[in-house]
Structures are given as structure tokens and as C-alpha cells.
Amino acid sequence: MNSKHKLWGGRFTSETSSLLEHLNCSLNIDRRMYAEDILGSQKYANALYKINLLTEDELQSIHVGLETVRQQWENDTIEFQNGDEDVHTVNERLLKEHIGKPAMKLHVGRSRNDQVVTDMKLWLRSAMQKLESLMLDLIQVFTERAASELDVLMPGYTHLQRAQPIRWSHWLLSHAWNFKADLDRLKSLKPRCNILPLGSGALAGNPFNIDRIHLAKELGFDIVSQNSMQAVSDRDFVLEFLFWCSLTGLHLSRLAEDLIIYSTKEFSFVSIDDSFSTGSSLMPQKHNPDSLELIRGLSGTLCGELTGFMMTIKGLPTTYNKDLQSDKEHMFKANDRLTSMLNVAIGALRTLQLKPKNCKAALSYDMLATDVAYYLVRKGVAFREAHHLAGQVVSLSEEKHISMPELTINDYKTISDIFESDIFNIWNYENSVEQYKVIGGTSKQSVIRQIKFLEQYCNNINNS
Structure with a gap:
């Protein structure tokens, strides 16, 4: 396409290199925005009409012409030319082909x-x-x-x-x-x-x-x-x-x-x-x-x-x-x-x-070692000491090659006299999970609270 036919070709005296033409062309990408480009042009035409740079007939002609261009995009009937650099170039060229001179006024003040x-x-x-x-x-x-x-x-x-x-x-x-x-x-x-x-x-x-x-x-x-x-x-x-x-x-x-x-x-x-x-x-x-x-x-x-x-x-x-x-x-x-x-x-x-x-x-009793520490904390032991004693319980069970619930109360007593027979109540996975009732925890109550919050969140967006 000769430079004088381009949107920017007035001051150029020689042809654009085909190599640059190929690199410069973005039509294969920005053609996805044809509908947005047409909408923007229609509303820009309205703005030009409001300041008397378009007559009412020219405005209507531009709107009708752009709708025709839209149909061409939607029906895939556009024949592209070598000089079509981008979606803007194509839309302006097609509009000019449909309505003539009024199309040349649309771009005034716009880049x-x-x-x-x-x-x-x-x-x-x-x-x-x-x-x-x-x-x-x-x-x-x-x-x-x-x-x-x-x-x-x-x-x-x-x-x-x-x-x-x-x-x-x-x-x-x-x-x-x-x-x-x-x-x-x-x-x-x-x-x-x-x-x-x-x-x-x-x-x-x-x-x-x-x-x-x-x-x-x-x-x-x-x-x-x-x-x-x-x-x-x-x-x-x-x-x-x-x-x-x-x-x-x-x-x-x-x-x-x-x-x-x-x-x-x-x-x-x-x-x-x-x-x-x-x-x-x-x-x-x-x-x-x-x-x-x-x-x-x-x-x-x-x-x-x-x-x-x-x-x-x-x-x-x-x-x-x-x-x-x-x-x-x-x-x-x-x-x-x-x-x-x-x-x-x-x-x-x-x-x-x-x-x-x-x-x-896949659950295993060693996963309740923290609960042993919490058991001791509830009996007044400082957490760092409780953590150490719970670690000793783990170590003893490994040494004896048995699980922690299989240790006897005497085994526990060798570690600390604070342990009582109620230590055996902690070996329950459901009870372990249910102790985390705070907001954000994994207890049923807390999880239900999360579900309700997210359900309400989704409902609010759906209804907005």
C-alpha cells in the first residue's frame, strides 16, 4: 500500500519496507478489540457532533457505517489489505468505503x-x-x-x-x-x-x-x-x-x-x-x-x-x-x-x-503429640516445659516401638508425675480436631462458620 494512503503517510516520499510492514502490523492481535474500537468511535462521533464538527446527517452516516463494519467482523467477510496495520486502520478504511467523506472527519482531535x-x-x-x-x-x-x-x-x-x-x-x-x-x-x-x-x-x-x-x-x-x-x-x-x-x-x-x-x-x-x-x-x-x-x-x-x-x-x-x-x-x-x-x-x-x-x-497417633503438650498446659505446666515433656513421650514410645496410647500410666509417670490416667482421653482424632473452635480453626463449628461466610460473600456478589 502506498504511504500516501496510510493514516500517517502524508509526509513520506518512499514506500515502507516490507520487513517493517510485517513487524509493524498488529492486526492479528488487536483485531480482538474490533467491537470496542467501533463503540469508542461511535461515542467519539457523538462528542464531535455536540461541538458542531459533525452534522446530524454525518453522525447518522457514521453510526450506520460502523454498524455495517461490525457486521463484517462478526460475519468474517472482511478482505484485509497489505496496508492494514491494526484494527483502527481497518475500521477507518472500511468506514470510508461504506460512507465516503464523512469517515474522514471521525478522527479529528483523536490519535x-x-x-x-x-x-x-x-x-x-x-x-x-x-x-x-x-x-x-x-x-x-x-x-x-x-x-x-x-x-x-x-x-x-x-x-x-x-x-x-x-x-x-x-x-x-x-x-x-x-x-x-x-x-x-x-x-x-x-x-x-x-x-x-x-x-x-x-x-x-x-x-x-x-x-x-x-x-x-x-x-x-x-x-x-x-x-x-x-x-x-x-x-x-x-x-x-x-x-x-x-x-x-x-x-x-x-x-x-x-x-x-x-x-x-x-x-x-x-x-x-x-x-x-x-x-x-x-x-x-x-x-x-x-x-x-x-x-x-x-x-x-x-x-x-x-x-x-x-x-x-x-x-x-x-x-x-x-x-x-x-x-x-x-x-x-x-x-x-x-x-x-x-x-x-x-x-x-x-x-x-x-x-x-x-x-x-493416614492419621497416626504421633500427630497428637501436640495434644500431649496441651494436656500438660491445661494442668498448669508452662508451654515450653510441656513441649519438652511431650517430646520425651514421643521418644519413649519410639524407644519401646509402641504407639503413645500403648504406653502405660507408669511409663508416663517416669517422665512426669503430672500425668494422670486422663491422658488416655486425648487419643481421639475427632476430639483433637474439635478443640480448635476459635475463628479460623478446624473444628466443625469453625468450618461451618467459614462456609456460611463464603456462601454469604458469593450471594452478595451474585445479587449486586
Whole structure:
């Protein structure tokens, strides 16, 4: 395409290198924003009409023409040309083909610098709404399972070593609270994303005194940007979104890692449904948790999108630079990957098969050593001394090759006269779990409190 036909070609006297044409073209990426670009153009046309830069006939012609362009996108009937650099170029070219000269008035006072960032915010606003819905679904799956599997006991772990008995439902909710925090962070990002940059021009502002506040209302933005130079180069909202995707991905990865471990034969607490598992081309017996492994792996690529774009941003001079063309690719990739990860996580968790007997069988009396210390504390012993004495009980049982409940009262007395026959009352896993009644504990009362809180949280969002 000859330079004089480009949006910017007036001062150029030679053809653009085909190599640069290829590198400069972002249409294969930013075409996803065709609807947002059309919407922004329609509302910008309204602003131009309000200040008499468009006649009523020209305004109507632009609206009708842009709707025709929208239909072409939706019906996939657009014939692209070599000079189509981006979605903005295509939409303007097609509009001119449909309505002629009025299309050439639409861009007055507007730059692709403020146009593209407006499109991105419109697109991201919609994407975040869909992600919010997925996050809500995920939290609800956790709470539903926690409520229906409330009484299942299992080992809790630190350092991947058996630590203390807990409820399976408490483990489920430990992840639900992470995702609740993620959802809160996503909701807090929305107002910072919803600041209108349109009307900033290339960098100096708009010289035609358009009503930016009314334009913001028409496009559903909360407020308008206050500095045109900052507005056209601002991609903090992209970085925040990429960070949010990365952190949510890390939480998904940790969930996946737990479930991968719990699904091994060595643990066998859960079984991943066949619909979210794969087999081996060599070993017929294999039942691989590929859905969870993919989530774990893709979480790293989300972090890569964040760090990659941070390095793009860090050295840029003020206002728009073409380096920012990569912003959309990072944003789209992160959104798409996280959306897939969330959908798979929801499906895998919903169809997960719990094995309560195996969970209970994994409990061992050494996990109640802390309860021995608590027993002594309740009898007035300082905790550090109680901890030491409980350690001696563990050591004696190992020395005798028997479990702690099998020690006699005389064995206990050799360690401390404080031990009485009621020490044998602590060797009950259910009683152990039920002592943690404080807010945040693993007792049934506390877990039910968590479930109710999260259920109400989800209901409030659904009804808002």
C-alpha cells in the first residue's frame, strides 16, 4: 500500500519496507478489540457532533457505517489489505468505503495513542467481568464440597510431613480463602482500569473542547484522566492485571500440587476423574493428572507475561512509544490462559472423588503429640516445659516401638508425675480436631462458620 494512503503517510516520499510492514502490523492481535474500537468511535462521533464538527446527517452516516463494519467482523467477510496495520486502520478504511467523506472527519482531535488505550480498557473491563464470574464459580465449588464432606478427617501437613489432624473441609476452604482474596483484588482493580483516556490526543490533549466527562459516561467510565501525557503511556492497568493473573495462577498451581500429591498411590486421598485425566502411550495402567499438571505449568507462563511486560515498561521515555504494541499480546495471553486454567480447575475439583477411608487411615497417633503438650498446659505446666515433656513421650514410645496410647500410666509417670490416667482421653482424632473452635480453626463449628461466610460473600456478589 502506498504511504500516501496510510493514516500517517502524508509526509513520506518512499514506500515502507516490507520487513517493517510485517513487524509493524498488529492486526492479528488487536483485531480482538474490533467491537470496542467501533463503540469508542461511535461515542467519539457523538462528542464531535455536540461541538458542531459533525452534522446530524454525518453522525447518522457514521453510526450506520460502523454498524455495517461490525457486521463484517462478526460475519468474517472482511478482505484485509497489505496496508492494514491494526484494527483502527481497518475500521477507518472500511468506514470510508461504506460512507465516503464523512469517515474522514471521525478522527479529528483523536490519535491512535488515546484510541488504543481506550479500546484496551473497554476490552479488559469485559474480560474482568467474565473472570470474576469464574472466580465466583470456583469458590462456590469449594464451599459446596466443604459443606457436603464436612466430617472427613485427614492429616494436615507442614514440610510435607504429617503434622496435626484436620478436616478435609478445612483444607478445601484454605484454598477457597486464597481465591476469595484474588477475587477481592480483581474487584479493586476495576476502578483503576475504568479511567477514560480518550480525549488525550497524541500527547497534548484535544484542541476542540470535546465533553470528556459526558464521553466517559457514554462509554461507562467512572472518571476521565487528568493528564494527557500520562494517559497515553499509562499501562499500569495492564501490569496490575498481569500481576493479578500471575498471583491467581500461583494459587491455582498450589491447589494443583496438593491434589497431584493426594492423588498418588502413596497418598490415595483423592482420585482425579477420568474426564480430567490422561493415560500413557506405553503403560496401560497409568492414570495421569494432566489437567492439574497443565495448571501448574501454565502458572509459570503467566508470571512470564508479567515480567516480560515489566521489562518493556521500565525504560520507556514519557508518552507513547511503539514498544507498547506488545501490551495487548501480554494482556490477551494472560487472560486466555487463566480462563482455561480456571475452567479446568472448576471441572477437576467438581468431579474429584474423595476417599474418606484412606484419609482417616493416614492419621497416626504421633500427630497428637501436640495434644500431649496441651494436656500438660491445661494442668498448669508452662508451654515450653510441656513441649519438652511431650517430646520425651514421643521418644519413649519410639524407644519401646509402641504407639503413645500403648504406653502405660507408669511409663508416663517416669517422665512426669503430672500425668494422670486422663491422658488416655486425648487419643481421639475427632476430639483433637474439635478443640480448635476459635475463628479460623478446624473444628466443625469453625468450618461451618467459614462456609456460611463464603456462601454469604458469593450471594452478595451474585445479587449486586
